[in-house]
Amino acid sequence: MKCYTALSQAIKDELVASCHGIYRGGLGVHLALVAMGGGLGMTIDLSCVPSTEADEDYVILYSETPGRFIVTIDPGDRFSFESLMCNHPHARIGTVSREPELVIQGLKGQPLIHLPVSELKAAWKRPFGGLM
Numbered sequence: 001m002k003c004y005t006a007l008s009q010a011i012k013d014e015l016v017a018s019c020h021g022i023y024r025g026g027l028g029v030h031l032a033l034v035a036m037g038g039g040l041g042m043t044i045d046l047s048c049v050p051s052t053e054a055d056e057d058y059v060i061l062y063s064e065t066p067g068r069f070i071v072t073i074d075p076g077d078r079f080s081f082e083s084l085m086c087n088h089p090h091a092r093i094g095t096v097s098r099e100p101e102l103v104i105q106g107l108k109g110q111p112l113i114h115l116p117v118s119e120l121k122a123a124w125k126r127p128f129g130g131l132m
Helices: 002-012 026-038 057-062 075-084 117-125
Strands: 018-022 041-045 068-072 094-097 101-105 111-116
Touching: 002 068, 002 075, 018 026, 026 041, 026 057, 026 068, 026 101, 026 117, 101 117, 111 117
Parallel strands: 041 101
Antiparallel strands: 018 068, 041 094, 101 111
16 A cells, blocks of 8 residues: 555656556556557566566566556656655666657567557557457
């Protein structure tokens, strides 16, 4: 609850540009949703994601651990946000970019995903399999 209260205060202090919960589908799905929602790109390094047991890229990308958020912050507000969150679990796992591409590096630094946001949107809107 203390972490949620600190995050709520960061939002009230206007330190947060966006905040998105991670649930069904895990981190990978929700990074794509945030990129599509903002029309901006992201460069993510999975080795920076806090984890106690995950030693495989797919576990970090698709686990549905509750209580996690993707928070974006203006670089000028970074230190204020980190100061407010210093006693709570958080990590800087990447950056937002104007280039509309989602780029994700694996735990060992290898490229996993490098897709334009337009391709993500097209795939999201396409019917699943033969369903219509």
